[in-house]
Amino acid sequence: MDSLKIGIAGVGTVGTCVVVKLLGGAVKDTTITRLAARDINKDRGFKMPESQWTQNALDLADEDDVDVLVELIGGADGTALDLVRAALANKKHIVTANKALLAKHGVELAELAEKNNCILKYEAAVAGGIPVIKALSEGLAANNIFRINGILNGTCNFILTEMETKGAGYEETLSIAQELGYAEDDPTFDVEGIDAAQKLSLLSAIAFGQKPNENDVLTRGISDVAAIDFEFAKGFEAVIRLIARAEKKIKSESSSASISGTSGEVVQVVEPCLVRKTSVLSGISGVTNAVQFETDMVDVILQGPGAGGEATASAVLADIADLSQFMKSGMRVTPHVFGRSVSELVASQSETEVMPSQWYIRLNLKDAPGSMAKVTSILAEHDVSIEEAVQRGPQNGEDHRPVVFITHKCEKSAIKNALVALEAIDVIAKDVNYMPVI
Amino acid sequence: MDSLKIGIAGVGTVGTCVVVKLLGGAVKDTTITRLAARDINKDRGFKMPESQWTQNALDLADEDDVDVLVELIGGADGTALDLVRAALANKKHIVTANKALLAKHGVELAELAEKNNCILKYEAAVAGGIPVIKALSEGLAANNIFRINGILNGTCNFILTEMETKGAGYEETLSIAQELGYAEDDPTFDVEGIDAAQKLSLLSAIAFGQKPNENDVLTRGISDVAAIDFEFAKGFEAVIRLIARAEKKIKSESSSASISGTSGEVVQVVEPCLVRKTSVLSGISGVTNAVQFETDMVDVILQGPGAGGEATASAVLADIADLSQFMKSGMRVTPHVFGRSVSELVASQSETEVMPSQWYIRLNLKDAPGSMAKVTSILAEHDVSIEEAVQRGPQNGEDHRPVVFITHKCEKSAIKNALVALEAIDVIAKDVNYMPVI
Ligand SMILES: NC(=O)c1ccc[n+]([C@@H]2O[C@H](COP(=O)([O-])OP(=O)(O)OC[C@H]3O[C@@H](n4cnc5c(N)ncnc54)[C@H](OP(=O)(O)O)[C@@H]3O)[C@@H](O)[C@H]2O)c1
Ligand SMILES: NC(=O)c1ccc[n+]([C@@H]2O[C@H](COP(=O)([O-])OP(=O)(O)OC[C@H]3O[C@@H](n4cnc5c(N)ncnc54)[C@H](OP(=O)(O)O)[C@@H]3O)[C@@H](O)[C@H]2O)c1
Numbered sequence: 001m002d003s004l005k006i007g008i009a010g011v012g013t014v015g016t017c018v019v020v021k022l023l024g025g026a027v028k029d030t031t032i033t034r035l036a037a038r039d040i041n042k043d044r045g046f047k048m049p050e051s052q053w054t055q056n057a058l059d060l061a062d063e064d065d066v067d068v069l070v071e072l073i074g075g076a077d078g079t080a081l082d083l084v085r086a087a088l089a090n091k092k093h094i095v096t097a098n099k100a101l102l103a104k105h106g107v108e109l110a111e112l113a114e115k116n117n118c119i120l121k122y123e124a125a126v127a128g129g130i131p132v133i134k135a136l137s138e139g140l141a142a143n144n145i146f147r148i149n150g151i152l153n154g155t156c157n158f159i160l161t162e163m164e165t166k167g168a169g170y171e172e173t174l175s176i177a178q179e180l181g182y183a184e185d186d187p188t189f190d191v192e193g194i195d196a197a198q199k200l201s202l203l204s205a206i207a208f209g210q211k212p213n214e215n216d217v218l219t220r221g222i223s224d225v226a227a228i229d230f231e232f233a234k235g236f237e238a239v240i241r242l243i244a245r246a247e248k249k250i251k252s253e254s255s256s257a258s259i260s261g262t263s264g265e266v267v268q269v270v271e272p273c274l275v276r277k278t279s280v281l282s283g284i285s286g287v288t289n290a291v292q293f294e295t296d297m298v299d300v301i302l303q304g305p306g307a308g309g310e311a312t313a314s315a316v317l318a319d320i321a322d323l324s325q326f327m328k329s330g331m332r333v334t335p336h337v338f339g340r341s342v343s344e345l346v347a348s349q350s351e352t353e354v355m356p357s358q359w360y361i362r363l364n365l366k367d368a369p370g371s372m373a374k375v376t377s378i379l380a381e382h383d384v385s386i387e388e389a390v391q392r393g394p395q396n397g398e399d400h401r402p403v404v405f406i407t408h409k410c411e412k413s414a415i416k417n418a419l420v421a422l423e424a425i426d427v428i429a430k431d432v433n434y435m436p437v438i
Numbered sequence: 439m440d441s442l443k444i445g446i447a448g449v450g451t452v453g454t455c456v457v458v459k460l461l462g463g464a465v466k467d468t469t470i471t472r473l474a475a476r477d478i479n480k481d482r483g484f485k486m487p488e489s490q491w492t493q494n495a496l497d498l499a500d501e502d503d504v505d506v507l508v509e510l511i512g513g514a515d516g517t518a519l520d521l522v523r524a525a526l527a528n529k530k531h532i533v534t535a536n537k538a539l540l541a542k543h544g545v546e547l548a549e550l551a552e553k554n555n556c557i558l559k560y561e562a563a564v565a566g567g568i569p570v571i572k573a574l575s576e577g578l579a580a581n582n583i584f585r586i587n588g589i590l591n592g593t594c595n596f597i598l599t600e601m602e603t604k605g606a607g608y609e610e611t612l613s614i615a616q617e618l619g620y621a622e623d624d625p626t627f628d629v630e631g632i633d634a635a636q637k638l639s640l641l642s643a644i645a646f647g648q649k650p651n652e653n654d655v656l657t658r659g660i661s662d663v664a665a666i667d668f669e670f671a672k673g674f675e676a677v678i679r680l681i682a683r684a685e686k687k688i689k690s691e692s693s694s695a696s697i698s699g700t701s702g703e704v705v706q707v708v709e710p711c712l713v714r715k716t717s718v719l720s721g722i723s724g725v726t727n728a729v730q731f732e733t734d735m736v737d738v739i740l741q742g743p744g745a746g747g748e749a750t751a752s753a754v755l756a757d758i759a760d761l762s763q764f765m766k767s768g769m770r771v772t773p774h775v776f777g778r779s780v781s782e783l784v785a786s787q788s789e790t791e792v793m794p795s796q797w798y799i800r801l802n803l804k805d806a807p808g809s810m811a812k813v814t815s816i817l818a819e820h821d822v823s824i825e826e827a828v829q830r831g832p833q834n835g836e837d838h839r840p841v842v843f844i845t846h847k848c849e850k851s852a853i854k855n856a857l858v859a860l861e862a863i864d865v866i867a868k869d870v871n872y873m874p875v876i
Contacts (some may be wrong), residue, residue: 021735026580123577129736131577138576139561139569141465142755280741283721297459297752298567303718304738314735317580330768 004324007034007060007092009083010072014097014124016044017313018070027321029328033065036073061086067233068093070316076100086110088120095319097124097312103198103214106205107345108339112159119326120337121319127152127289129311130304131318136293137339143295145207147247149438152199152270154287154306155190156222156242158182160272160330161285164239169227173384183289191232192221193270196244200268203291204246208266210348214339217244218354220271224433231360232404233274235390236360239282243273243438247355267354274360274437281438358387358437359407363422364400364429365391371427372403378425382418384410400429406437442762445472445498445530447521448510452535452562454482455751456508465759467766471503499524502519506531506755506761514538523741524869526550526558533757535562535750541636544643545783548775557764558775559757564637565590565727567749568742569756574731575644575777581733583645585685587876590637590708592725592744593628594680595658596620598710599723602668602677608661620725630659631708632684638706641729642684643776646704648786650776655682656792662871667800671712672844673828674798677720681711681876685793697835705792712798712875719876744747764838796825796875797845797853802838802867803829810841816863822848838867844875 006022008015014036022032023046035048036057057079060066069087071094073080073191079103084094088109096102113120123133127150136145151157155177161172169193169435174191177183197217206210222242233240246268275282280301284290289306292299307313326335338345365371372391379386388406407415413433422428444460446453453475460470463482473486474495495517498504507525509532511518518539522532526547534540540547540560551558561571565588575585589595593615600611612629615621627633635655643650660680671678684706713720718739722728727744730737743749764773776783803809810829817824826844845853853872860866 019516021580026582078467130738134577135569135740137574138760139756140752141759142459143752280721283718295752297455297748298742300568300742302573302738302740304736310735314578314581314733317735319581320576322576325773326767328771329764329773330770332768333766335763335767398511415529 001173003029003031004320004327005033005065005067006030006070006320007036007063007066007068008032008070009036009057009060010071010074011035011037011044012072013309014312014316014407016046017309018072018092018316019048020046021313021317026317027324029324030320032368034063036060057083058086060092061092066092067327068095070319070320071096071098074098074100076104076228077132080388081105081351084109085112085185088116088118088179091116091118093323094120095316095323096120096122097194097316098122098200099125103201103212106202106212106338107342111342113334113337114342119323119334121201121323123374124312124320126202127291127302127304128306128308130289130302130306131315132203132291132302133206135300135302136203138297140298140300143297145293145295147294148200148203148207148245148291149281149294150196150200150203150239150244150282150291151243151281151289152196152244152291152306153190153193154289155183155187156193156196157190157284157289158287160222160240160242160413163225163227164230165277167227188215191223193219193242196242196270197268200244200246200270203266204266204348205345205398207246208248209268209340209345213348216348217270218269221293222272225272226431226433228402229433230363232360232390236274236388236406238276238437240272240435241275241281241284242270243275243281244270251357266348268348269354272435274435276437279438354412354436356409356411358409360435360437361405361407361415361419362433363403364431365403366427366429367399367401368427374425374427375422378421379405379418382414382421384414384418386436412436428432441467441469442758442765443471443503443505444468444758445474445501445504445506446470446508446510447474447495447498448512449473449475449482450510451747452750452754453510454484455747456510456754457486457782458484459751459755464755465762467762468758472498472501474498492627494525495521498643499530500528504530505765506533506758509534509536510754512538512544515577519543522547523550526554526556529554529556531556531761532550532558533754533761534558534560535754536560537633537636537640538564541639541650543639544650544776545780549780551772551775552780555772557761557772559761560640561757562750562753564640565740565742566744566746567711567752567759568727568729568740568744569732569753570641570729570740571644572756573738573740574641578731578733578736578738581735583731583733585642585732586638586645586721586729587732588634588638588641588682588729589679589681589719589722589727590634590682590729590744591628591631592727593621593625594631595722595727596725597629597778598660598663598678598680599802600667601663605665605668607665608663631657631680634680634708635706638684642704642706642786643783645684647778647783648704649783651786654786655706655708660710663710664871666840667871670798670800670828674712674714674826674844676712676714676875678710678873679713679719679722680708681719682708683715685795691723702788706786707792710873712873715873715876725847777814790872792850796847798873798875799843799845799853799857800871801841802869803841804865804867805837805839806843808863812863812865813860816859817843817856820852820859822852822856850874
């Protein structure tokens with residue numbers, strides 16, 4: 001049996017671990033033939049012949065001694081995109097950890113892969129070292145997926161659990177995360193939920209047969225979550241997590257006009273949620289990731305490290321091992337990138353409505369007679385009915401004080417309309433927050 | 439592309455769900471061609487032509503219209519064994535949920551499969567609907583597995599969590615479990631840890647390259663766990679779970695004679711453990727199963743339903759889907775049953791020593807001067823040093839009272855020897871329990 005010839009483009013945090021493990025024999029019958037990085041003279045802690053290195057990653061796309069291109073450069077466009085396109089055109093199989101690339105160009109690349117009878121694998125692109133792509137696409141191959149709930153961004157989860165345990169504010173906790181290396185200098189990509197949205201779009205494509213597209217995910221980051229929200233959450237026996245959810249909208253039984261959505265539409269949302277302690281996801285702390293699949297036959301949860309060189313390398317290497325096994329088997333028909341042929345994937349509608357849920361609403365209410373009555377009547381006018389309300393005493397002479405409502409199940413649009421109306425009246429100060437309760 | 443022809447032997451709890459889902463199109467390009475059950479006239483809620491039914495399951499082993507035999511009869515020997523042997527000899531692929539069969543005859547059947555270039559899949563045999571076999575053998579293909587910790591028996595986990603929340607005793611909780619259908623009339627197989635041991639032996643084979651053999655698992659059931667153990671556990675911020683563990687013994691750094699085991703030996707144990715709340719496994723309640731894989735690159739945990747018709751069918755169907763995909767790809771080389779060729783599997787030594795750990799020891803101590811001193815000196819003589827001790831006041835005039843020790847890390851043999859010595863002195867009454875702390 002011939003050895004699988006592997007070209008690795010990008011030898012940074014993840015790539016270095018992949019190389020070291022492959023050199024150590026982690027995947028049988030494989031040989032690293034080519035390596036690409038920007039600086040080919042950097043000491044990376046391992047030795048490979050100089051002749052195998054190149055600064056021009058695109059070289060790897062047309063070398064005869066590359067069967068599989070492992071793309072670990074990163075970025076939605078630029079070199080990573082050019083390289084993967086060129087390699088597929090030259091009938092090379094791809095392994096990548098690049099969620100940004102696939103959430104933007106996944107459909108085009110899957111088409112190219114199909115046309116060239118190539119395999120494109122990306123286990124490491126979602127939830128790092130946890131084999132969630134495999135669990136979903138193969139382990140739950142026969143299941144009808146109802147809903148996916150995920151904690152897909154370690155940076156946000158770290159910040160939120162730190163705020164929870166330390167009682168600290170968002171900005172100061174972000175700084176700590178940056179000092180510890182858990183957040184980038186420019187944290188936008190993580191804290192605004194973009195990274196989680198990219199990952200969700202890939203899971204959602206496999207689960208629901210949609211064209212992956214990060215722009216179809218309604219995304220709201222964690223920067224509005226305040227220390228006080230954790231205090232209130234505690235009182236409700238809940239925590240706050242950035243949850244990535246995708247679900248099929250079920251045609252409503254009732255004919256109520258307030259319930260929208262037709263059968264089969266898929267909603268994808270990333271937003272901070274109030275997660276009750278009864279949910280396993282409430283127990284996921286720090287940089288850990290977790291994904292829950294709710295299906296017609298089982299409900300399973302996987303958890304583990306969502307990032308880090310070794311964890312991510314574990315997933316990359318599993319993809320390489322799969323490819324090796326698959327090529328040994330004959331490769332007459334290659335598996336589809338998103339679980340079905342691209343021609344069968346449907347464009348996902350940009351849904352504006354998520355499924356109805358209970359909501360947590362925090363307002364800053366003027367400490368004056370009648371202000372509570374004004375608020376509750378506006379909520380009622382918008383069909384938002386209240387299950388629980390908690391008001392805190394005014395603190396050090398402030399003339400506003402926080403009040404929190406947990407609503408009965410209702411549409412997000414109702415909440416948003418009510419909030420607009422509320423912000424227009426003079427009894428509410430700035431600094432409002434709302435989250436679904438799960 | 440030809441449809442995969444499926445013969446199903448056993449149409450009970452699991453088989454019926456598999457049939458219904460296949461008829462509903464859960465796995466593309468498959469056709470049920472043959473069905474076997476004892477009573478072929480029973481109404482099972484679906485319709486299949488009479489001609490496809492047989493009472494003689496062995497018929498399915500040599501029908502031309504069967505590519506894949508799905509064995510869902512159960513039992514380590516008898517019809518299930520005869521059938522799988524005959525089907526493999528006739529070059530039929532196998533999907534089974536039968537842990538008892540594989541934990542006893544796995545090596546022989548894997549050899550037969552290899553010889554006949556057949557695939558034998560058994561995702562449903564371990565942890566029901568959770569894709570743990572796939573996660574371990576493919577998702578962690580490149581990893582070096584250090585340890586597996588599992589909650590693999592829903593019956594035991596249900597009983598233990600009921601005892602924990604209700605404060606009830608073992609016998610009375612077992613009766614409740616039996617009434618609810620969570621325990622069999624003869625519960626031995628579950629409560630004595632045999633079922634968990636069978637499953638562990640399969641995971642251990644894949645993880646560590648051993649010949650699976652349930653007899654190599656040191657097994658102790660849950661019948662010695664008493665209500666009072668949960669009270670003490672609570673004080674230590676812990677719960678009690680039946681944990682199935684397999685780990686590689688690492689050659690000890692120190693030369694201390696009390697540390698045994700040479701590098702590379704694998705220990706497999708099923709026993710009740712004191713699980714600290716810091717472990718994810720402490721949060722697994724009721725009939726849920728969970729498996730944790732600790733490896734060189736990642737530490738991942740999967741949880742979900744370990745039994746039930748639909749959950750188990752989900753795993754059976756995933757195996758069928760895999761087979762279908764694999765056969766489309768060409769099938770030049772079939773994957774090995776336990777991750778490597780049978781010739782590479784090593785016989786696992788029946789280890790008598792587990793890795794050293796902390797221990798929970800509960801004694802029933804005579805309420806007399808000097809009795810505590812006697813006990814602690816015997817423990818010290820056996821190199822068992824105490825980290826924490828808790829003694830409860832004597833209750834309603836009893837002359838014995840429970841005392842619990844948490845030891846420092848030590849060998850199980852030291853604990854067992856100390857217990858033998860302790861039981862020989864007159865200050866200890868019957869009803870002693872001990873568990874490792876994890
Ligand atoms: N790090 C994680 O925890 C993690 C987790 C999940 C997924 N991922 C994904 O894995 C991928 C790699 O991430 P990483 O953290 O390993 O990134 P990294 O540490 O920044 O490494 C990037 C590598 O690409 C090389 N490179 C950059 N531009 C290049 C170019 N134009 N031509 C050739 N080589 C070029 C760099 O070369 P030099 O070394 O010479 O600069 C470096 O070796 C990304 O898609 C990322 O999203 C990472
Ligand atoms: N149930 C679970 O939750 C679960 C979970 C994991 C794994 N499993 C495994 O799945 C397998 C099946 O379990 P199950 O719960 O579905 O068992 P079950 O409900 O008892 O069904 C057994 C089936 O086998 C048939 N059968 C028995 N002896 C036969 C014979 N000699 N010839 C032909 N058919 C025969 C029975 O026929 P009749 O219906 O006519 O009696 C019945 O249809 C077992 O290996 C079990 O360990 C089960």
